[in-house]
Structures are given as structure tokens and as C-alpha cells.
Amino acid sequence: MTTTAPGPGRSPTRERPAPPRRRPLTLRRRESRAGLALVAPTLLVTIAVIGIPIVWTLVLAFQRVRLATLRKTGLFGEFTMDNIDRVLHTPGFAETLWVTLIYSIGGTVGSILLGLVAALVVRRPFRGRTLVRASMLLPYVAPVVAVTFVWQVMLDPQLGIVNAWGQRLLGWDAPVPFLTQESTALATVIVFEAWRYFPFAFLFLLARLQAVPGELEEAARVDGATPTQRFRHILLPQLLPVIALLGVLRFIMTFNKFDDVYLLTGGAAGTEVVSVRVYEFLTARTDIGAAAAQAVVLAVVLIVFVLIYLRFFGRRVS
Amino acid sequence: MDRDVVETVSLRWLRRLVIAGFLAITVFPFYYMLVLSVRPIERLLLDPGALVVGFGELTVATYAEVLKATDDGGQGFLTFIRNSGLVAVAATVLTLLVAIPGAYAVARLRFFGRRQVDFLFLAVYLFPSIVIAIPLFVVFTRAGLRGSLFGLVLVYISQTLPVSVYMLKNYFETIPVSLEESAAIDGAGRLGIIRRVSLPLAMPSIMAVALYDFMIAWNEFLFALLFLVDKPNRWTVSLGLSLLADGVEVPKTVLMAGSVVLTLPIVILFFASERLLTEGLTSGAEKG
Known part of the structure; x- marks a missing residue:
């Protein structure tokens, strides 16, 4: 904290008497000052509400802290590996990690594929295009609580429309409890993820598609390339860098996701992802140390995956 | 017919179909939300598959209840x-x-x-x-x-x-x-x-x-x-x-x-x- 303050805070008062007597500050230095002063509030908020908490989580992960004993624990109490040990050996740890991975990869691939198809079909102008494009963004902008609730009701075995129609039109023998049985819950959550986040991929891919020069495709057409060939050899190579970037962005975001899974299944029926588990440690068990340790494990695993990804696709992303 | 024509024609139809499909999956949940919000719960239990609200069953009592203190x-x-x-x-x-x-x-x-x-x-x-x-x-x-x-x-x-x-x-x-x-x-x-x-x-x-x-x-x-x-x-x-x-x-x-x-x-x-x-x-x- 104290290290950031002097720049914007103290120096102007110290320098104020200087200009009339000595030569004024150079333009360059004044610019630098102004820059720091203007960016200071942003930095302060970010450091206070995000930077410090991240470091603190690291500290908490190695301390024995429970909500009840919170007042007694100092910032630098005794350090212990207990939490990490406990987190690694609590039943279900490996499974949670595995579920999170499947969920993230499934959600990422699903949303990018859907987004790609969506971008390809609305690329060229047609009547009502603006409306179609706006509608396609609805799942992404609508409140997560509202859309998860609608999905829950739609998939409900008793009052859900999906089961009503499934039984009437598709001849299902019994209603399928999509979100509460092990065999379908994770898949349903992944489908939801793809549905909710394809607009994100769609926006980026559409923007890129519209920047592809028309002459490229025109030339390919003159050379006799069919539509699928033009996609394969002209459009796809242009899109690959964006797809690679979307891959890493969506993977990170899905890996960290809490709301969607928590609201759809509460982490039951084999859908417990790491962030839901952290939440459980934090609130149900009020075991802050274990929650922090679990969160650190989440961050570390995430960083490892991203590094691996960048190693393979790094050149494309940058 | 050569491949180019076949692809162009079939893709044109496929494209319309896909757009309709996307519209359906993105708009439907919101439409469903709206429909359910104006139906009485008893009607929903009787006929969960209905997609239109009957004239007689339309109600705004749900809104009154949810908004009231x-x-x-x-x-x-x-x-x-x-x-x-x-x-x-x-x-x-x-x-x-x-x-x-x-x-x-x-x-x-x-x-x-x-x-x-x-x-x-x-x-x-x-x-x-x-x-x-x-x-x-x-x-x-x-x-x-x-x-x-x-x-x-x-x-x-x-x-x-x-x-x-x-x-x-x-x-x-x-x-x-x-x-x-x-x-x-x-x-x-x-x-x-x-x-x-x-x-x-x-x-x-x-x-x-x-x-x-x-x-x-x-x-x-x-x-x-x-x-x-x-x-x-x-x-x-x-x-x-x-x-x-x-x-x-x-x-x-x-x-x-x-x-x-x-x-x-x-x-x-x-x-x-x-x-x-x-x-x-x-x-x-x-x-x-």
C-alpha cells in the first residue's frame, strides 16, 4: 500500500513550490505524473479488493483457520501443511478435479463449435439479421439465476416441458430426471454451458469473419473451390488464431465457474466442480483453511493447464 | 450437377434451417418463462406440455404475489x-x-x-x-x-x-x-x-x-x-x-x-x- 501512495499522493505537494523558481518539469515528466495519478484509483481498488485477497488466500491455505476461531488467528500465525494434506485426502478430491476437467473441456468445445456454426450462418446479410443476431446473444446476457431456473423447470420430471414432450412425442417410458441422476447430470450441465456461452464465441468469430477480405473468397471461387472447400482452406485458417484464443479464455472461465453448476445441481449427482467444493468448505463446514487450500489447488491446476495449452498453441494465440 | 452447385444449394437450405434452430434454442426458454409466469400452477400440473396460454387461464396473480411485501x-x-x-x-x-x-x-x-x-x-x-x-x-x-x-x-x-x-x-x-x-x-x-x-x-x-x-x-x-x-x-x-x-x-x-x-x-x-x-x-x- 505505502509503496503506491507517494507517486500520485505526495509528490505534487512537494514539487509545487518548484516551478516558479527553477525550470518547470519537462513535458515528459509531467505526463508520467499525470498518468500515475489518473491510474492510481484503478490500481488501488484492484490491489485492495483483488490483489491482497489473492495473497491472503495463499496465507490462509497454510493456516489452521475456522470461522469460529477467526478472531484469534493473526495474519502470520503458525504455518502448517495440514490444509493441503486434508484437501488432497478428503474423499472425492480426484473425482472433483476430473469432473471439473471434463466440464471445462466439454463446455469450451461445445460453446466454440456452436458459436462457429452460428457465426457462419449469420455472416451474410438477410432480412431480420439484426434481430437474429441480438436473439442469439440472449443466453449470454440474461441473468444466470433466471436461465438456470428456467432450465431446471424445463427439465423437471413432473412439470417440465421436455419430459412432457419426450413422453408424448418420443415415446419415453418414464420421465428423465436430467439434473438429479448420475448418468445425465454432468452431460446436461455441459449442454447448458455450451448453450449459455456460445454467444461469447459467436461475437468474436463473427467479428473476425467480417474482417476476412472478400477478394480472398472471390479468388477461391473463381479457381473453382466449392463452399466447403472455401471454408476449409480460406476461412478456417483465418479463424484459427481466434479459435485458439477462445479456447484458452473459455477454458479458464469454465474451469473457475461456480454459479452455473451450483444453481443447476448444487454439485450433486456427480457434478461437483472445484469451485463448488471450495464453497462447501467455506460455508457448510466453515473451514476457511481448507477452503483456501482447495482454492489454491484450483488456481495451481488451472495455471498448469494454461501453460500446457500455451506450449502447444502459444504461437497461434499471440 | 457438379459438386459446387450441389453444395451451394444444399448449404443455402441448411443455413435457413440452422438459423431457425438457433432462434428456437435461444428464444424458447424465455418464451417458456413468460408463458409459465401467467399460468396458474394447477393448470401447469395438469398439462405441463402446453405452449400457449388458454384465454380463460391467463392470470397476473403470480406477479402480484411475487412483488408484494x-x-x-x-x-x-x-x-x-x-x-x-x-x-x-x-x-x-x-x-x-x-x-x-x-x-x-x-x-x-x-x-x-x-x-x-x-x-x-x-x-x-x-x-x-x-x-x-x-x-x-x-x-x-x-x-x-x-x-x-x-x-x-x-x-x-x-x-x-x-x-x-x-x-x-x-x-x-x-x-x-x-x-x-x-x-x-x-x-x-x-x-x-x-x-x-x-x-x-x-x-x-x-x-x-x-x-x-x-x-x-x-x-x-x-x-x-x-x-x-x-x-x-x-x-x-x-x-x-x-x-x-x-x-x-x-x-x-x-x-x-x-x-x-x-x-x-x-x-x-x-x-x-x-x-x-x-x-x-x-x-x-x-x-x-
Whole structure:
């Protein structure tokens, strides 16, 4: 904290008497000052509400802290590996990690594929295009609580429309409890993820598609390339860098996701992802140390995956 | 017929089909939400597959129940709307106050650590919010900020700040420097330039960022859950809906009315400003 303050805070008062007597500050230095002063509030908020908490989580992960004993624990109490040990050996740890991975990869691939198809079909102008494009963004902008609730009701075995129609039109023998049985819950959550986040991929891919020069495709057409060939050899190579970037962005975001899974299944029926588990440690068990340790494990695993990804696709992303 | 013709014709039809399919999957859940919110629960139980509301069964009693205060036998959503609105507006205004100067500095001024700031925001944006949630939960519990809307506003500012700065920065960079220089020659100081030249030019982008911030704050769930769960009169709409949906006491149709209340402001805002928003979000995407 104290290290950031002097720049914007103290120096102007110290320098104020200087200009009339000595030569004024150079333009360059004044610019630098102004820059720091203007960016200071942003930095302060970010450091206070995000930077410090991240470091603190690291500290908490190695301390024995429970909500009840919170007042007694100092910032630098005794350090212990207990939490990490406990987190690694609590039943279900490996499974949670595995579920999170499947969920993230499934959600990422699903949303990018859907987004790609969506971008390809609305690329060229047609009547009502603006409306179609706006509608396609609805799942992404609508409140997560509202859309998860609608999905829950739609998939409900008793009052859900999906089961009503499934039984009437598709001849299902019994209603399928999509979100509460092990065999379908994770898949349903992944489908939801793809549905909710394809607009994100769609926006980026559409923007890129519209920047592809028309002459490229025109030339390919003159050379006799069919539509699928033009996609394969002209459009796809242009899109690959964006797809690679979307891959890493969506993977990170899905890996960290809490709301969607928590609201759809509460982490039951084999859908417990790491962030839901952290939440459980934090609130149900009020075991802050274990929650922090679990969160650190989440961050570390995430960083490892991203590094691996960048190693393979790094050149494309940058 | 050669391959080109076959592909062109079949793709043309496929394309229409796919567009219709996308429209169906994106719009249907919202249509379904609306339909359920005006049907009595008994009718829904009898015929869960119905897609249109019969004239005789149309009801707005669900809305009355969801909006009324709990003392009057309702679910108190009016209070939730007030809370959500308050938090979202405060978070939006404060985020803009902090982000505009920050973004301007990153876009225009050379200062020590400018490059690092850029990277810092990306890292913050992608960092798991649950990691940040733990110490904030601890601090807020200690400071007595848990259960206060102010604490929530503070968190929302930090959550929307990185993207806000990023979007605004991209826009400031598109404003020709020469405009600012001519203002400087005319004797305007740095703040005068920002206020008289840069801000008016950046208005569309600022509006887009404001809408984005408002939507994020209005829709947010995790931090509201962590901080406000014990204080029913401070619940936001999102939190209230999710907590009531967990129980079995409140009929689903009434809760559907609640979700319409939660979704409608966002959808209206979004359709009113769709172009502004989509361009704001992806500006700079072409570079990558």
C-alpha cells in the first residue's frame, strides 16, 4: 500500500513550490505524473479488493483457520501443511478435479463449435439479421439465476416441458430426471454451458469473419473451390488464431465457474466442480483453511493447464 | 450437377434451417418463462406440455404475489428490485469514475509501469472469483460488512473494473491524438482536454461500458450469496429468486414471474443498445 501512495499522493505537494523558481518539469515528466495519478484509483481498488485477497488466500491455505476461531488467528500465525494434506485426502478430491476437467473441456468445445456454426450462418446479410443476431446473444446476457431456473423447470420430471414432450412425442417410458441422476447430470450441465456461452464465441468469430477480405473468397471461387472447400482452406485458417484464443479464455472461465453448476445441481449427482467444493468448505463446514487450500489447488491446476495449452498453441494465440 | 452447385444449394437450405434452430434454442426458454409466469400452477400440473396460454387461464396473480411485501403474503420482490437497482447503479457510477481516468492514462500517457498495468488487468479478469471470495468473506465478516450492500458494491467495482478499463482504453486509442494536441495548443490543461475533448468523443463507448457494468452487477450471484444470505431484506433479485427456488413452498409459476422480473430489465436494456454493446465488447478483437 505505502509503496503506491507517494507517486500520485505526495509528490505534487512537494514539487509545487518548484516551478516558479527553477525550470518547470519537462513535458515528459509531467505526463508520467499525470498518468500515475489518473491510474492510481484503478490500481488501488484492484490491489485492495483483488490483489491482497489473492495473497491472503495463499496465507490462509497454510493456516489452521475456522470461522469460529477467526478472531484469534493473526495474519502470520503458525504455518502448517495440514490444509493441503486434508484437501488432497478428503474423499472425492480426484473425482472433483476430473469432473471439473471434463466440464471445462466439454463446455469450451461445445460453446466454440456452436458459436462457429452460428457465426457462419449469420455472416451474410438477410432480412431480420439484426434481430437474429441480438436473439442469439440472449443466453449470454440474461441473468444466470433466471436461465438456470428456467432450465431446471424445463427439465423437471413432473412439470417440465421436455419430459412432457419426450413422453408424448418420443415415446419415453418414464420421465428423465436430467439434473438429479448420475448418468445425465454432468452431460446436461455441459449442454447448458455450451448453450449459455456460445454467444461469447459467436461475437468474436463473427467479428473476425467480417474482417476476412472478400477478394480472398472471390479468388477461391473463381479457381473453382466449392463452399466447403472455401471454408476449409480460406476461412478456417483465418479463424484459427481466434479459435485458439477462445479456447484458452473459455477454458479458464469454465474451469473457475461456480454459479452455473451450483444453481443447476448444487454439485450433486456427480457434478461437483472445484469451485463448488471450495464453497462447501467455506460455508457448510466453515473451514476457511481448507477452503483456501482447495482454492489454491484450483488456481495451481488451472495455471498448469494454461501453460500446457500455451506450449502447444502459444504461437497461434499471440 | 457438379459438386459446387450441389453444395451451394444444399448449404443455402441448411443455413435457413440452422438459423431457425438457433432462434428456437435461444428464444424458447424465455418464451417458456413468460408463458409459465401467467399460468396458474394447477393448470401447469395438469398439462405441463402446453405452449400457449388458454384465454380463460391467463392470470397476473403470480406477479402480484411475487412483488408484494412478505408482510402482505407476497415474496417481497419489490424490495429485492430496489436493492439490486441500488447496488447496480452505484457500482456502475463508481466503476466509471475510477475506470475513465485509468483507461485514459493507459491509452494516452506514458508512465512507469504502463505495460504491466495492461497485463495485470488480464490476469485479474481471468483469476477465479472464488479465490478472491474467501478472504473477502473473512474480512467482511470481521469488519461487519457482511450483510451490507456497500460491501457488495465494492466487490462489484473490482469485478467490472478490468473489462471496463480495457474497453475504454481501446476506444480512447481510436481518438486521433491531433484533436487533443490542438486543444493543448489552445491552452487547455490535461483535465480540460479529457473533459472537453476525449470524454464527449468517447460517449458511445462509455455508455456501452456503463450498460455492461450494470448488467454484470444486476446479474451477479456468488458474492450476493456469500455476503447477504442471512439478511432477507437486503437480498438482490438474483439471490432472492435462487433461495426461494430451493424450497418447495413457493409455486414454480410465481417464481417464473420472479424470473421475468429479473430478466426483463436486462433484456430491454440489451435490445435497446445491442449494437453499442456488441461493438464495444469486440472492439480490438480483430487485432488478436
